[in-house]
Amino acid sequence: MYFINNKEFKCSINVTLDIFNDRWKLSIIWHLLQGEKRFKDLNEDISEITQKTLTIKLKELEEKNIINREVFPEVPPKVVYSLTEAGLRLKPVLDEMYDWGVKYVSEYGKITEDNMCYTELNRKK
Amino acid sequence: MYFINNKEFKCSINVTLDIFNDRWKLSIIWHLLQGEKRFKDLNEDISEITQKTLTIKLKELEEKNIINREVFPEVPPKVVYSLTEAGLRLKPVLDEMYDWGVKYVSEYGKITEDNMCYTELNRKK
């Protein structure tokens, strides 16, 4: 049995599943794996997310020690997010999810090469 | 751009994230990786899930060709769920999530060895 902030888990996998059981966190990690990003950049990368939800999710990830938040005292303000050690360790997870998606699409999806995201195009090289 | 049932995705990873963006599907896969299971067994393995939700999630996974559903015409009824090829390919994903959880717990959690789930105990061997 594991306890993290008085929340108990029967199995290690449940710790991971519990943290990432929402719609956005893994997506945020995916984009931060390309390097640190400003709030605005993340908001553009994940165009479907609202500012409010992004703010909440970033805060949650910071509390769980998965990302760092660095504030630059400038005007206009500049805030940069980056992955912690724990965050960087998620790369294998996301890579496997990506690979699974590629295979799944090849079996059950239809593809149009245009309008693909940059991550996708970079991987194709 | 990818299309799966007229739903469009900018990147392969989004296909994966979209399928598993709820609270239970990956947990179900995790347990099915140990072998085929009856409805009742899954319901006991994941004791927090309700019958209704389990039914819905199993149906969704079947529709997405991730699990098989086999009905035995007996009384009382017997239904066995197992992973398809696509489902089995999720093993690396779950394994990486498990490993991440182990490491995360070692850094931020407290452990009591008793009352651990069988998966956890098997892995310790």
Added chain:
DNA sequence: CAGCATCCCCTAAGATACTG
């Protein structure tokens, strides 16, 4: 620019009861 503050809505998920 990077956020709060509000207000609002939908739906994933829970609780409970019933059936072939």
Added chain:
DNA sequence: CAGTATCTTAGGGGATGCTG
């Protein structure tokens, strides 16, 4: 045993406007 059928609820998430 393996599900339906209802009813209900919490909270994740959206839309919009404001501020240091």
